[in-house]
Amino acid sequence: MQGTLGPTPLSESEIKGRLDELLSDVQSASRLQVGYPTNQTYDYADLSPFLDYSLNNVGDPFHTSNYRSNSHRFEREVVAHFAGLMRIPQQDAWGYVTSGGTEGNMYGLYLARELFPNAMFYFSEETHYSVLKNVRVLNARHIMIRRQDNGEIDYDDLYEMIRVNRDVPAVIMANVGTTMRGAVDDIPRLRGILDDLAVTNCYIHADAALSGMILPYVDDPQPFGFDAGIDSVSVSGHKMIGAPLPCGVVLTKRPYVERVGRAIEYVGVQDTTLSGSRSAFAPLLMWYAFARHGDEGFRKLVARSLDTAEYAVGQFNERGIPAWRHRNSITVVFPRPAPEVFLKWQMAPEGEITHIITMPHVTRAMIDELVDDCAN
Numbered sequence: 172m173q174g175t176l177g178p179t180p181l182s183e184s185e186i187k188g189r190l191d192e193l194l195s196d197v198q199s200a201s202r203l204q205v206g207y208p209t210n211q212t213y214d215y216a217d218l219s220p221f222l223d224y225s226l227n228n229v230g231d232p233f234h235t236s237n238y239r240s241n242s243h244r245f246e247r248e249v250v251a252h253f254a255g256l257m258r259i260p261q262q263d264a265w266g267y268v269t270s271g272g273t274e275g276n277m278y279g280l281y282l283a284r285e286l287f288p289n290a291m292f293y294f295s296e297e298t299h300y301s302v303l304k305n306v307r308v309l310n311a312r313h314i315m316i317r318r319q320d321n322g323e324i325d326y327d328d329l330y331e332m333i334r335v336n337r338d339v340p341a342v343i344m345a346n347v348g349t350t351m352r353g354a355v356d357d358i359p360r361l362r363g364i365l366d367d368l369a370v371t372n373c374y375i376h377a378d379a380a381l382s383g384m385i386l387p388y389v390d391d392p393q394p395f396g397f398d399a400g401i402d403s404v405s406v407s408g409h410k411m412i413g414a415p416l417p418c419g420v421v422l423t424k425r426p427y428v429e430r431v432g433r434a435i436e437y438v439g440v441q442d443t444t445l446s447g448s449r450s451a452f453a454p455l456l457m458w459y460a461f462a463r464h465g466d467e468g469f470r471k472l473v474a475r476s477l478d479t480a481e482y483a484v485g486q487f488n489e490r491g492i493p494a495w496r497h498r499n500s501i502t503v504v505f506p507r508p509a510p511e512v513f514l515k516w517q518m519a520p521e522g523e524i525t526h527i528i529t530m531p532h533v534t535r536a537m538i539d540e541l542v543d544d545c546a547n
């Protein structure tokens with residue numbers, strides 16, 4: 172293909188041609204992006220000067236680093252802000268900006284394994300695929316729990332599995348908004364199961380990839396935070412906040428992290444994070460989004476997305492398509508449409524169902540066009 176990489180540099184026109192082609196593909200794909208939860212309404216142009224510098228947030232954002240071109244101070248602010256959203260006093264919280272939800276989940280499960288090396292890990296079959304991979308990487312013993320039809324974990328199955336393994340610590344991966352159905356596991360009920368069975372060596376990690384930026388902004392949220400009994404939580408940054416590159420945040424309790432940190436002389440940092448070199452740009456993106464929107468702005472953005480979700484359910488139902496969604500969820504579930512409709516709108520499949528996720532860039536006009544496509 173003209174303009175592919177080889178031993179000699181490409182010409183100006185070849186480089187421009189290749190980039191223009193990709194840009195045009197991306198532009199047309201993002202116009203019809205309704206199947207995956209990436210908010211596309213943002214403008215980070217103010218941050219472009221930072222692209223000229225080799226920034227690197229290597230190490231613990233709460234410690235010093237020999238590598239001074241970093242944005243640790245912005246990262247600490249992002250973590251502090253999330254502490255408020257996740258209902259834990261700032262002085263008790265520790266966290267860092269990750270490369271996305273998967274790393275945040277990995278971190279939570281890693282901490283749990285360090286605290287309870289012989290624990291059994293439990294998660295529902297509705298859980299994001301990254302979790303099974305994570306427990307495999309950790310070589311942790313695990314049991315997959317059945318899910319209910321609505322996507323929540325099957326509490327009876329969980330109870331029974333923990334009961335027969337009462338002699339080992341329990342680590343539960345709770346879903347705070349499942350990928351496919353937006354279901355939220357009942358965290359107080361999970362705690363209740365552990366209490367009932369007197370399993371005191373236990374840990375709950377919450378995967379709040381998308382809903383971690385929704386539930387803090389609604390009037391009547393399902394329990395989701397540290398006040399509900401979680402020990403750590405992972406939230407994606409490129410989902411509801413919106414970012415041109417994948418990112419996220421993981422938050423946990425400060426004393427847990429003191430168990431895993433090691434001082435590294437070479438970079439003069441405390442090594443508490445999973446990655447060594449880490450993006451310094453991602454914390455800037457998240458900081459900038461919060462600085463621009465404020466919590467009030469996000470509350471409005473979330474309210475609008477919920478409103479669009481409700482509109483979508485109504486429009487589908489009016490045309491005889493049995494769409495539904497959970498309370499406080501912007502994930503609208505409905506039967507998988509014809510392949511050409513499915514491809515056009517970049518939907519995510521699971522057997523006979525699919526979903527749309529009404530992120531802030533999804534308009535009522537897009538819903539009308541989609542419902543028309545599905546009904547015809």
Ligand SMILES: Cc1ncc(COP(=O)(O)O)c(C=O)c1O
Nearest residue numbers: 271272273299349350378380407
């Ligand atoms: C519930 C849930 N958890 C984890 C992830 C993984 O997040 P990421 O893609 O940011 O690694 C996703 C991604 O869609 C998700 O929906």
